[in-house]
Amino acid sequence: MNERVDVIMPVASVPDLRVPPLAVTTGDPRVEWVDMPNGTWAFQLRPTMRIPYDPAGAVRARRHLRALPVDLAIRLVFVLIMLTTFVGEGPFLGLSSDTWLWARLGAIIAVIAWSFPLRRWLPEQYPVTQAGRVVRVPHLPCEVAEEWVRLNPETVRIVAENVPVRRYRPRVYVIWSAACFAGALLVGVALVRDAVPGRLWLAVPALLIAAVVAIVKGAAPGLRPTFPRSTDGSR
Template sequence: MDLVVPARLISSVRMPALAVTTGGMDVDWVEVPISRWRAMRRPMQRLPLDPRSARRARRYIRFEPWSSMARLALLFAWATVNALNPFAVSRPIMLVAWLALFLWSIPPLGGALPRQTPYVTPAGDLRVPEVPIEVAKEWVRLNPGVVPTIEPLPRPRSRRWYATWSAVMLIVAVALLTVLTNDGREDSGIAWIGVLVLIFAGGATALKTLPPGYIRFEHSDS
């Protein structure tokens, strides 16, 4: 169940001492970012979390945005070296570097924000997703005006907008793939990455033409 805190109540919202992650009474209060761009540390919202989620959240906040910057720097370095001299850096070295960054992205190592991390909606309200029902009831009791809901957040764009841009990205990906496979020479790896990015981005955008909440993934407690 999601909780929607109207914009006028955000500054004065009262939170029960129950973890929004598990519903337990053993809580740690952590300031988490509420921007949809999670690498941004501001603005923040104080939130009661269970101890394990709190440790992961603090670790994530401590090392972001440095982890994202490291990924971008590695990608830029690899693309530059590969464009100038594809054989300057051996593949095992790059594989080790990418593997290290991948392992750091695993929550037990690099940390992670919980699924219940709130975010600001386009209307300016604060939405806290997937809160346990007993916790949601306490929020509503303490804050008249807070609305519990199971309705997914509407898409910010129209279905036609998502369908158009999905088609554009997939067409460009197919065209680029055709050029790369028929130019008769060894192309830069960054071009192949570009094809994959366009395909995944086009597919993800196409999924947004479906109604919000049409596809759901069950989360385990482990």
């Protein structure tokens, strides 16, 4: 069972999914079931997935789930602190601008430091939602993935690892990239001419990063899977 693959399925099919009692980590029939969110956002309205792990994998998965509320709190504090970037010069909430600068630096360091244990606890077979409508369970033994397909022939597909699922055609990403580049140029020109507040300079790198991401998505090979209309959530 050295070879590994991923399985994908429509989000709408998750409630009726038939999961074989084989550990997604090792293929062992001795499993422990863990209710996992079918995406990186744990507090979501979408239904969770019951994933069978081997005992060691189940411990790791449960530890990761217990850490998610802490992760949410840390990220919320981080966002609130970073929003002080848009506050003008002078004291804010009784703290000087220099104090807020150090607070932002500390928040960045805290988020980076916290990401290491959180990532270490994340099981490889963690369901993720891709392209808004597809759930992907990565890194399954081939025999286990084939059993998922056998039990759910209409909804489950086997795909190679590291092949991304795309929501749109490549030309959509090209258009989005061009729009982001144009937006960054317009904001940059406005900043040079003092037509907008100086603190909006953050929009320039943000738009440039979005443009690069769109280019990468459009140029890289990807997969746009098709499912029966009764199972893919289409109306």
